[in-house]
C-alpha cells in the first residue's frame with residue numbers, strides 16, 4: 042500500500058481506496074497511473090540531480106588540485122630563479138685586513154708553540170688552561186724585554 046495525495050483535497054490516502062475518506066472524491070485508476078508516472082519521473086530527476094552534484098563536486102576537486110599544482114610550480118619557478126641569481130660558490134679573495142689577521146694568528150700560534158715546547162715540551166693546544174696562561178705570561182715578558 043502506498044499513500045498518494047487526494048486529487049481533490051491533497052490529503053494522503055491509500056492508493057487502494059476507492060474514494061477519499063476526507064472529501065469523498067473518487068480515486069480513479071487513471072489518476073493512480075499518472076501519480077505513479079510522476080513519482081518515477083521525480084525519482085529519475087533526483088538521480089540526475091545527484092549525478093550533476095557529484096560532477097560539480099569532482100570538478101571542484103579538480104580545480105583545487107590545479108591550484109595546488111600551480112602554486113607549487115610558482116614556488117619552484119621562484120626559487121630556481123633565486124638560485125640562479127645567487128652568486129656562484131666561489132669565495133671572494135681575502136682582503137688585506139683578513140690576510141693580516143690570519144698571519145698574526147698564525148704567528149701567535151707559532152710563538153705560543155715555541156714557548157710551550159721550551160717550557161713543557163708540548164704544543165700550546167695540548168696544554169691545560171693554567172699552563173697556557175703561564176705560556177702567555179712568558180710571551181708577554183719576552184715582548185716587554
Ligand SMILES: [Zn+2]
Nearest residue numbers: 047050061064
Ligand atoms: Zn480528498
